[in-house]
Structure formats: C-alpha cells, structure tokens
Amino acid sequence: MNAPEKPIKAPLTVNELQATVDRWIKTFGVRYFSEMTNLAVLMEEVGELARLISRTYGEQSFKGKNIATDLGDELADVLFVLVCIANQTGVNLETAISKNLQKKTARDNQRHRNNPKLKP
Template sequence: MQLSEAQKTVDEWINTIGIRYYQELTNTAILMEEVGEVARLMARMYGEQSFKNPADALTAEEDLADEMADVLFVLICLANQTGVDLTEALRKNLEKKTKRDAQRHADNEKLKS
C-alpha cells in the first residue's frame, strides 16, 4: 500500500467506522501513548528489561508489529487532519537527509565498527 492509499484508507475508516477524527491534540496524546507501547516492547525484546509475564515473550513479535501499526495509523490521522501529504513530506525529508548527511555517516568512526 502506498502512503497516499494509506491516507485515503484511514480517512475512509475514520469517517465511517470511527465516526470522526479525534481532535489533533487528543491524537497527539494517543500517538505518544502508542510510541510508548513500542518502546516498552523494544526494551523487553532488544534491551535489558525482561517481560513481567514470560508468556508475553511468545507473542512479542506480533505485538510489536501491531503496536507499530497503531503508531502509523495515528500518525496518518494527524497528517490527514493537518493537510500533510506524507508521500511528499517523506520525499522532501529524504532529500534533506541525503544532502545533509552525504559524508556525515561515512566519516562517523562510531559506525565503522
């Protein structure tokens, strides 16, 4: 699915099943909550923290994918609400990073090991 398709699909879902968009500030708070859920799983799967319930480790990869999808969904909601074309925004962002970081990462000794 292309980003533009995703934006349209989320908009259709919101306006039918979801009834309407939450206010932008509410969606920003929800986005932070969802990012926190991704961080919690990352800390347990790749960091030093362990799962409180060892059985949770069995579904961790599926849970991580679902939480990342939640982050993407809410980010798309915010983009739709604020008139951001995510395809164009990402294109411009990659262009900026490419110009800015053309030598930066190649010269970074920390990345060479």
C-alpha cells in the same frame, strides 16, 4: 451496524494508506480526534512500542504473565495515528517524506560515512 470494508490490498502507497485511514475513520471512527488528543494517543502508542522493544531487544524482562506482543502491530498502531495527524492537518506524507529524504541526503550524504563510531 456498518458492514466490514473489503479487504485492504497490500502493499499500499503512502497516498493509498492516507485515503484508507481516512475512509476507516469516517466509517468506523465517526470523526478524527482533535490534534491534541491524537498527539496524546501517539505518545501512548510509542510508549507501548518502547516497552515491547525494551523487553524483546533490551535488558528489560516481561512482568508476570505479560508476554511479547506483535511488533508489527505496535508499529502499525504508531503509523495509524501518524497518518491520522497528517490527514487532519492536510499533510501529504508522500510529498513530506520525499522532501525530508532530499534534505537528509543533502545534509548527511557524508556525515555517517565519516563517523568513526559507525565504523565496523
């Protein structure tokens, strides 16, 4: 059995997160699931997150003995699978988010300010 990894330092850059997840997969996960399997796993994790948010912040209530779980843990589950998909498809998330924010800024720099539905 493999020994546990050293504690992971925080905070991590996105590149460090991708490298850490890759090491974890190769050490404990044996290999990445296929992209299609990881997409299904991502949908499962998003569903768990949605259930928690709808019951914690929405009108839904928890059933029976089901109690709130850790929102941070559910978000981390979603992020973990997203990082797995990025790793196995060769996407550098730091580069991708930077480009995405530039796109959003160019496209939406006035859009939300001018939206009357967002006015206080």
